[in-house]
Amino acid sequence: MITESPLITQLADASTPAASLRHILDLTPSELNDWVVARGWPKFRAGQLQKWLFHRRVTSFEQMSDLPKPMREQLATEFQLFAAEVESHQVASDRTEKLLLKLGNGETTECVLMREPNRVTVCISTQVGCAMGCVFCASGMLGLKRNLSPGEILEQLLRLQTLLGLDERITNIVVMGIGEPLANLPAVLQVLAAASSPEGLGIGARHITVSTVGLPARIREFAHTGKQYNLAISLHAPNNTLRDKLVPVNDKIGVEAILDAADEYFEVTGRRVTFEYVLLAQVNDEPQHAQQLAQLLRGRCAHVNLIPMNGVSLLPYHEPAAPRTQQFVAILEQAGIPASVRKRKGADIDAACGQLRLKHEKS
Ligand code: SAH
Numbered sequence: 001m002i003t004e005s006p007l008i009t010q011l012a013d014a015s016t017p018a019a020s021l022r023h024i025l026d027l028t029p030s031e032l033n034d035w036v037v038a039r040g041w042p043k044f045r046a047g048q049l050q051k052w053l054f055h056r057r058v059t060s061f062e063q064m065s066d067l068p069k070p071m072r073e074q075l076a077t078e079f080q081l082f083a084a085e086v087e088s089h090q091v092a093s094d095r096t097e098k099l100l101l102k103l104g105n106g107e108t109t110e111c112v113l114m115r116e117p118n119r120v121t122v123c124i125s126t127q128v129g130c131a132m133g134c135v136f137c138a139s140g141m142l143g144l145k146r147n148l149s150p151g152e153i154l155e156q157l158l159r160l161q162t163l164l165g166l167d168e169r170i171t172n173i174v175v176m177g178i179g180e181p182l183a184n185l186p187a188v189l190q191v192l193a194a195a196s197s198p199e200g201l202g203i204g205a206r207h208i209t210v211s212t213v214g215l216p217a218r219i220r221e222f223a224h225t226g227k228q229y230n231l232a233i234s235l236h237a238p239n240n241t242l243r244d245k246l247v248p249v250n251d252k253i254g255v256e257a258i259l260d261a262a263d264e265y266f267e268v269t270g271r272r273v274t275f276e277y278v279l280l281a282q283v284n285d286e287p288q289h290a291q292q293l294a295q296l297l298r299g300r301c302a303h304v305n306l307i308p309m310n311g312v313s314l315l316p317y318h319e320p321a322a323p324r325t326q327q328f329v330a331i332l333e334q335a336g337i338p339a340s341v342r343k344r345k346g347a348d349i350d351a352a353c354g355q356l357r358l359k360h361e362k363s
Helices: 029-038 044-055 069-078 150-162 181-196 216-223 240-246 248-252 256-268 288-298 322-334 357-360
Strands: 008-009 085-091 097-100 108-116 119-123 127-129 144-147 170-173 208-212 230-234 273-279 300-310 337-343
Touching: 029 044, 097 150, 108 150, 108 208, 108 357, 119 150, 144 181, 150 181, 170 181, 170 322, 181 208, 181 216, 208 216, 216 230, 216 256, 230 256, 256 273, 273 288, 288 300, 288 322, 300 322, 322 337
Parallel strands: 119 170, 170 208, 208 230, 230 273, 273 300, 300 337
Antiparallel strands: 008 085, 085 097, 097 108, 108 119, 127 144
8 A cells, every 4th residue: 555655856867978888897806807907907906996896885986086096097988887877766655765777778677675674685687678478577568678787787786785874785685676587697697796705795695586487497507506595486376277377488398397496406505495476366366276386395495475466557467355365375384385475665666576667668
């Protein structure tokens, strides 16, 4: 329910340079080192530069005050620090904040900052649009345009970081924004390496969750990074007949292959896999669906995260009434499957993935 009208601020963004320059956040740490050495600067300057990029919340090279002025000028002539413009910045009554970022060619992407006591979670996007076509999701309604680059994804994290107070820091990352992260896996891995390394954002892999529609080969690849990232799989249905209808790519994959890949993820990383299940009234919320889901997950080290459908104006799906949701939870728990219901954040600012971008593209 909307309890307060959102405060919407349009930020003027003076720091957006010419689009032809390279995005500095696209560079890996070793590429950054190479650049510093190739320009004749001592190696330690690369470490200083990294610190400015990830820890010090600056918006221009000029602000990197302990780098020599000529080096800052060189950086500014060769690179852009932030390549996108802030198209809109919304703040919800629960202090959830959402940025709509304008990329080149009129493309846009979204990212969200969510506050809870002792926890600041950011949600980031990995593609412009999405090719998966899940029938209840706003992100895929306009199809897929392209993958985001590592720099475009990291920029979301760093821009959100600039919104924090000095006593706040990002504690958790969820890769649950627009797009299918495992369809852009190399870029996502580069971003997560930067996010989790101490020289980068220093957010432990166990505090980072990647949500996927369920691409088995990519899940196996993701299992073998040597890191303990969390994996969430968007199951949404306990059988192939229903899943084919809700998640169209399922007809080429199937629930069994996804569960096999999830088992491998758990065996290799030791991390309990989360299965997301969007509750759609009178579609997948029957007691028999809960029983079937429990059957499917029995004996697995799994957790079910139920997501009440976030209304999308053009779509005919709705969240079930609360007692129905509680009944679904109770059936899973009686069967020994841990389950939780996702809390809604930023309800008054279109914070669910893809909604703001969809509105913008349609207007
Ligand atoms: N492509 C990834 C990330 C998608 S967004 C994936 O499929 O997991 C993260 C979660 O939000 C997914 O589980 C997605 O299915 C779900 N979601 C999408 N639209 C939604 C809506 N309108 N209401 C509730 N959940 C939604």
